[in-house]
Amino acid sequence: MNFWKSTIGQKQLVGLAGLALAGFVLTHMLGNLLILVGPRAYNEYSHALVSNPLIYAAEVGLLVFFLGHVIVAMTLQKRNWKSREVKYAVSASGDKATSPAKKSLWAQGMIILIFVVLHLITMKYGEYYTVNYGQGEIRDLHRLVVDVFHQPGYVIWYVICLVLLGIHLSHGVASSFQTLGFNHPKYTPKIKLGSCLFAAVVTAGFVVQPIYVYFLM
Amino acid sequence: MNLNLKIWRQKNSQDKGQFMEFHAKDISEDMSFLEMMDVVNEQLIKDGKEPVEFDHDCREGICGACSMVINGNPHGPDKATTTCQLHMRRFKDGDSIVIEPFRAKAFPVIRDLVVDRSAFDRIIEAGGFISASTGNAQDANCLPIAKDHADRAFSAATCIGCGACVAACKNASASLFVSAKIAHLGLLPQGQAERERRALRMVAAMDESGFGGCTNTGACSAACPKEIGQENIAMMNRDFMRSSAKNRD
Ligand code: HEM
Ligand code: FES
Numbered sequence: 001m002n003f004w005k006s007t008i009g010q011k012q013l014v015g016l017a018g019l020a021l022a023g024f025v026l027t028h029m030l031g032n033l034l035i036l037v038g039p040r041a042y043n044e045y046s047h048a049l050v051s052n053p054l055i056y057a058a059e060v061g062l063l064v065f066f067l068g069h070v071i072v073a074m075t076l077q078k079r080n081w082k083s084r085e086v087k088y089a090v091s092a093s094g095d096k097a098t099s100p101a102k103k104s105l106w107a108q109g110m111i112i113l114i115f116v117v118l119h120l121i122t123m124k125y126g127e128y129y130t131v132n133y134g135q136g137e138i139r140d141l142h143r144l145v146v147d148v149f150h151q152p153g154y155v156i157w158y159v160i161c162l163v164l165l166g167i168h169l170s171h172g173v174a175s176s177f178q179t180l181g182f183n184h185p186k187y188t189p190k191i192k193l194g195s196c197l198f199a200a201v202v203t204a205g206f207v208v209q210p211i212y213v214y215f216l217m
Numbered sequence: 218m219n220l221n222l223k224i225w226r227q228k229n230s231q232d233k234g235q236f237m238e239f240h241a242k243d244i245s246e247d248m249s250f251l252e253m254m255d256v257v258n259e260q261l262i263k264d265g266k267e268p269v270e271f272d273h274d275c276r277e278g279i280c281g282a283c284s285m286v287i288n289g290n291p292h293g294p295d296k297a298t299t300t301c302q303l304h305m306r307r308f309k310d311g312d313s314i315v316i317e318p319f320r321a322k323a324f325p326v327i328r329d330l331v332v333d334r335s336a337f338d339r340i341i342e343a344g345g346f347i348s349a350s351t352g353n354a355q356d357a358n359c360l361p362i363a364k365d366h367a368d369r370a371f372s373a374a375t376c377i378g379c380g381a382c383v384a385a386c387k388n389a390s391a392s393l394f395v396s397a398k399i400a401h402l403g404l405l406p407q408g409q410a411e412r413e414r415r416a417l418r419m420v421a422a423m424d425e426s427g428f429g430g431c432t433n434t435g436a437c438s439a440a441c442p443k444e445i446g447q448e449n450i451a452m453m454n455r456d457f458m459r460s461s462a463k464n465r466d
Contacts, residue, residue: 003461006420007390007430008454076430080388083322083429089236090289095296095439097289099386102434121408163453175433181455183448 007079010072015176017069022173022198024062025165029205035212039142040133047138070113077106101167108168115161122148149213158210166203170196218244218310222257224269225317229439230325230333236315237269246306250293251276251283253305270329278302281377282306284384286317291381291440299379299442304464319380322390323427335381336426337394343422344415345398347407366404373401374441385440388429393437394421396453397445403456420457 003009031049049055091097092148101108123144131140148154174195177183182191220241227234244253251273258268274282283300287293293303300417308314316330324332362370374397382393399416402408408415431450438447 003458005424006456006457007424007428008420009461011430012454012458037417045456080429080432083389083427084320085322086234086320088286088289088317088320090286090317092289092291092385092436092440094290094294096291096294096385096436098385098434098436102432103387104238105432171433177432178433178447178451179454181458183451185448188447 007076010076011179014069014073014076015179017065017072018122018172020065020175021069022169022202024065025083025202025206026167026198029202033205034207035142035145039140040141041132041139043131043140043146044133046141050139066116070109072105073109102171105168105171106163111161111164112168115157122154125162127160145209146213147215149210152214155210155214159207162203162206164205165200168199173198218246218305218308218312220244220253221311221313223313223315224257224330226269226329227318227326229328234326244305245260246303246304246308249276249301250285250287250303250305251301268325270331272331273301276301279377281379284319284332284379286319286384288315288339291319291384292379292442297437297442297444299377302373302442319384321380321428323391324380324383324388330404332380334378336428337378337380337391339426340391340395340419340422341398344411345402345420347402348411349407357446359456360406362406369403369448370401373404373449375399376401376441376445379442379444380436381440381442382445383428385436386429386431387434387436388432390431390437391426391428392431392450392453393441393445393447395419396449399453399456400449403452412456413463416456416460417464420453 004013031045034045123141127144127147129140129143130137131143132138151160172195174188174192177188177191182188218272222239222241223233223236224239226237230334239257239261240466241253244256248256251271254269261268272282272284274280276283278299278301281299281400283292285292285300287300287303292298292300294307295303318324318326318330319334320330321332327333366426376394378394380391380394383389383391386392399419402415403412433447433450435447438445
């Protein structure tokens with residue numbers, strides 16, 4: 001049995017990459033909260049990140065995890081669609097039903113994928129303003145972020161996507177533990193709760209920025 | 218009570234199939250769901266029509282032959298209940314009930330509500346057993362088994378192989394069934410010798426049969442008449458990962 005071709009092996013790759021991405025979104029969210037401290041802290045943090053030579057390794061790693069997660073998850077999803085050719089006329093109800101959030105993991109993922117591409121275009125490859133705090137010119141990312149989050153349409157789109165990310169993570173983090181073989185009657189209920197809390201904290205943390213910029217700046 | 222039934226009719230695996238409407242009259246609330254189906258069939262026979270084919274055997278919830286998806290729920294609305302153990306008192310006079318076969322590519326419909334579940338047999342043949350020379354059973358006390366292992370193995374062994382897990386899963390995944398067998402044998406000393414090979418071969422047979430993968434929605438355990446838990450799937454994932462890493466073939 002080839003591990004890489006098996007449904008279990010593939011799912012374990014999806015889970016590992018998903019956990020890595022979950023770690024990334026947490027740190028990204030914490031970095032964004034510097035918006036509350038001020039433009040200088042925000043810009044200097046961002047400058048410190050991009051001027052560290054390790055950033056290239058980190059970016060390649062992220063890209064591998066992201067593409068790996070997307071490609072392998074969608075490969076499994078395609079197989080899962082094909083495994084029931086004739087659909088049920090009535091869907092399950094009550095305890096035997098599957099929640100819409102779990103049925104639509106792939107759709108949440110697709111929207112997150114579109115979001116990430118547009119997000120990179122608007123932010124990372126967006127307008128390059130500069131600012132000088134006395135140690136030479138650095139990028140004024142803060143100014144771009146403030147500009148972007150003054151567009152109501154963008155704020156709404158951003159918030160919707162982050163809520164979807166939260167839904168994806170609330171299932172995903174706990175699910176990865178199960179996929180990787182960890183299930184214990186004492187700890188699994190706590191992992192499930194932790195997964196929901198993690199998702200709520202990440203989404204709330206990300207949403208702080210557009211709300212703060214749009215309403216208070 | 219009187220019921221409006223919509224029952225799936227399909228001549229063979231090639232036929233497209235369609236729902237048949239049927240008004241079932243004077244159904245007693247003490248009947249089981251299968252007894253209600255018997256009454257329907259007697260009426261159909263009296264009317265000169267083909268009776269509805271459905272699987273059944275023990276009618277006491279232990280053999281795993283009965284199936285059916287009742288209003289979208291495999292084995293009907295009740296927890297820990299097979300279709301044969303579901304009673305008509307669960308329904309009300311005038312209810313509409315939609316009855317479909319278990320649906321999965323790996324479980325093709327043979328006729329009406331009967332599906333071919335031999336994919337499960339192929340998975341068992343791939344490794345769901347212990348190779349042992351016959352002879353006298355050895356003294357039970359020679360094989361120490363931790364109490365919690367015995368309990369978990371026993372609870373996995375209650376799987377009756379009905380396939381409701383596949384029917385309930387949005388991916389038509391057989392993970393719960395396969396993992397119940399892997400856990401049942403893998404938790405006992407007799408199952409150790411073949412434990413790694415078993416995980417590799419049974420998972421391979423599961424994938425080859427066209428079942429989907431597991432998304433960890435838990436719908437399988439909710440539909441399982443024996444309430445087999447998700448813990449078994451985690452054990453299968455663990456055994457499969459470890460066995461793949463150690464595999465020398
Ligand atoms: C930063 C973004 C993302 C994070 C943090 C993330 C995280 C996760 C995690 C932790 C899981 C659970 C894996 C498991 O159960 O073992 C998961 C599942 C899944 N993800 Fe993502 N994901 C992200 C983006 C995406 C994208 C862009 C897509 C697709 C276009 C996607 C599609 C899926 C699918 C389909 C599943 C379910 C796989 C299955 O059960 O068969 N995800 N995700
Ligand atoms: S007929 Fe045997 S379990 Fe239902």
